[in-house]
Amino acid sequence: MIYKNIKLDELKSILSDGRFVYGALPDIDEILKIIIQKTENKEKIKIFYGETYDLLGITIDSIKYYFFLSQLTGKLQELGAEVEATILVADKAATLNKSSQDKTEELEKEGIRRMEYCQRLKKFLKLPINFVLMSDFFVHNKMAEKIERVKRVADGEREIKELLAKTVLQNRLKQEEKTGFRYGLEEIATGMEFDIKIGPPREKYYDEAAEIISQKLGEKSLNSVYLKPTYPLGQNFAFSLTHPEIEEFGLTPYKAGSNQMQDFRIIIGKTSVEEMKKLIDKTYIPTDPKLPNPISDLDFIAQMAGKTIETLLVELNKI
Template structure:
């Protein structure tokens, strides 16, 4: 048994919608797994967990989630995640948020976090920045319950993996944790999740998405589900169409969702072969756009076929 006083606890949390699991969720599962393996090599005792936020998914329902069994979707997702864990040799655990919250201790923690946060205007301001502007009213109507539960969850861990917009949760958490004399969470933000088959005019018209990306784990984020890869839904033919239709430049500082897909496929291959190295690419990978697209199509096709047979 690991010593609870010396073990470092890492986590990644995600909600979901009714449209299925995105390939972008795999990026977080695989990254967390490689991080776990590498920290273990340094002699660090580590426990890594993916929290499937079934309770949080019911707080801010999108229109397509009404009249659906949100709890059952969460259970089905947990079962599928465990199959992914086994197939790709992932050292991480998967748990439903409802099980994590099944104690008076964590519910008391949530109440404390809400009490402190609701009385601090700066916290409310930061939580307003955690969602796209068109979702702010929805958050306000629930009293930012989603954000407070996310912060309370974070207090149970030491390290968090998340998308770039999570920085606002973490800034709010820092204020709350200081007042409650709780340990500060350390965060690692991965690159934004961008839609496929778009040119740069899309990002000019949606600067918020250029900066933070779509919500990686919600297929219907900003109603862009037709421009994303959804496991066991998006066909191989459509993958090719989406990747080939994505406008790229040789500038490494501009959005490159195709390279992101290549990174996911290469992490999957490394984990399956028990190779703990993170994929690393030379700068010239940006220079030949056709070669990058062809390579990515080939590897993603193989990954999707593999996923479909799990």
């Protein structure tokens, strides 16, 4: 019992770490109750993080989510829980908007390349997570009918549409409206297949809409943990003052070209070490932990990479 209490405290510490965690829905205590209940009942805990992509490459910010999900999964397993942790690579969603439809073939190929990279990363670092293409997930789980059920509810609810409108940056809103917020509805339907979601803060609006839909459909509620926003590197203090939307919600972590800020982000295999140094040197680092600080994200990623490799070396020494 003492061991289990220690592990629960460690788990709560991860979920409540203000350096990296922005918040939760409904709250951390409720999520812990569900984890304990499912663990005691020998029920599988299903966790996911979903991301779409563009043609500019994989951001270091995506790696942050992979590491956090791996850390959470490992701690749950230590607690004795059966965990299925999934990262959904949203190849379908990447081609939804009109602006990307003339690049469908390129985006599909990029999705395959992304999966190949993620599988290599998983194998090398022994990450306890699964990478799955959303197109495969949709077929395997017969999602078309479930998405249609969600859509029927959403079509009759103005509040849901208003919440979905808040999930996108203003410069992308018209595109999303033209698709009928299809990506958001697919996200909600997908979330119903899981117990816990990891995502960026802006996705709280998906989850508030999902709660309304779940109640109307008699489905279970989704519990979510939001990591802190992703901010561009190489910016001074004035940037946050002139970009209030980015200050509040950050950039889309998994899309390198979010708000056309790709030159101020670290893209795996593309940004050179010299370019990284320049970006870091030019970045304003606040003393107030509540202010945007992209360097803290890099610190977290470096710490997690170090811990992961250290654990791997310990395991290799046992062979």
